[in-house]
Amino acid sequence: MNKAKEVFLYEMNSIDKLTYKGCPYCDKTDGEIMDSPQTARAFFYDFKKCSHCSLIYPFPRVTKETLRQYFLLMVGAVKQKAIMPKVYKFLKYIGPNSKILDVGAGHGEAGNYLKKRGCEVDAAEVNHGRAEYLRSKGFKVYEGAFEDVEIDEKYDVIILSQVLMHLFSIKEAILKIRKLLKDNGLLITSQMNFNSIVQQTVRSASPGRLNAFSISSYFTKESLCKILHMEGFKIKKVIFRKMSFFQYFFLSGYPKFPLLFRFMDYVIKNILAYTETSDYFTVIAKLDRKPG
Numbered sequence: 001m002n003k004a005k006e007v008f009l010y011e012m013n014s015i016d017k018l019t020y021k022g023c024p025y026c027d028k029t030d031g032e033i034m035d036s037p038q039t040a041r042a043f044f045y046d047f048k049k050c051s052h053c054s055l056i057y058p059f060p061r062v063t064k065e066t067l068r069q070y071f072l073l074m075v076g077a078v079k080q081k082a083i084m085p086k087v088y089k090f091l092k093y094i095g096p097n098s099k100i101l102d103v104g105a106g107h108g109e110a111g112n113y114l115k116k117r118g119c120e121v122d123a124a125e126v127n128h129g130r131a132e133y134l135r136s137k138g139f140k141v142y143e144g145a146f147e148d149v150e151i152d153e154k155y156d157v158i159i160l161s162q163v164l165m166h167l168f169s170i171k172e173a174i175l176k177i178r179k180l181l182k183d184n185g186l187l188i189t190s191q192m193n194f195n196s197i198v199q200q201t202v203r204s205a206s207p208g209r210l211n212a213f214s215i216s217s218y219f220t221k222e223s224l225c226k227i228l229h230m231e232g233f234k235i236k237k238v239i240f241r242k243m244s245f246f247q248y249f250f251l252s253g254y255p256k257f258p259l260l261f262r263f264m265d266y267v268i269k270n271i272l273a274y275t276e277t278s279d280y281f282t283v284i285a286k287l288d289r290k291p292g
């Protein structure tokens with residue numbers, strides 16, 4: 001770790017929020033510190049790529065308790081799952097009348113949409129304010145951190161939109177998903193793309209700038225598909241998607257040259273969108289065998 005990062009850590013008084021534990025999926029510590037633009041801009045950590053599963057994670061990374069606190073304390077600022085790919089894109093994979101668990105359901109946008117189409121939707125939510133909101137909208141809510149909360153039902157479909165990256169242990173999360181899915185059940189999960197061209201070039205200190213204490217993994221199509229394959233899932237579809245101008249604007253906070261910025265945004269949205277360098281991707285995977 002370089003001196004500037006050490007100083008930043010010290011100034012943040014954040015040492016106790018961090019751990020030098022290994023990979024969030026396989027718990028192994030061997031891997032390479034990535035010599036990437038993201039590493040150069042990250043504030044207090046390096047990006048490490050696990051030699052076994054290819055997962056990229058901040059090193060050091062935040063502790064389980066820090067992650068939990070972050071989401072417990074978060075006041076319902078996110079009014080919608082703005083960064084979830086439009087539900088209709090994967091609706092064709094979800095059978096009518098499916099029983100669905102939406103993990104990190106937020107304000108229930110996806111759930112409401114699916115309910116209107118005849119599905120039964122339960123929610124898992126760590127934040128109390130959001131859990132109460134979801135209950136007021138008629139959802140059955142399992143409140144607590146996904147790895148810890150007791151759920152004794154089985155589902156046809158489990159949705160995790162922008163959730164896996166915030167969990168301390170990807171292994172525990174996937175074990176739980178496997179346990180809760182019926183045979184041939186579907187996992188639909190969307191992630192921030194570490195290989196995004198925006199993450200690599202434009203966004204000033206991200207990934208991780210806004211959520212430095214909330215993220216424990218950074219996924220690529222390669223690593224997520226590899227992990228799901230090892231866990232007995234068959235990948236049915238990977239969808240890449242563009243991000244809107246306004247999301248760039250609010251999340252990045254650097255548009256000193258609005259016209260140039262708009263032009264770049266146009267290029268990114270219309271030419272690079274839906275390629276493997278776009279900002280977000282969703283994987284649709286079917287559980288069809290034992291892991292290994």
Ligand SMILES: [Zn+2]
Nearest residue numbers: 023026050053
């Ligand atoms: Zn690993």
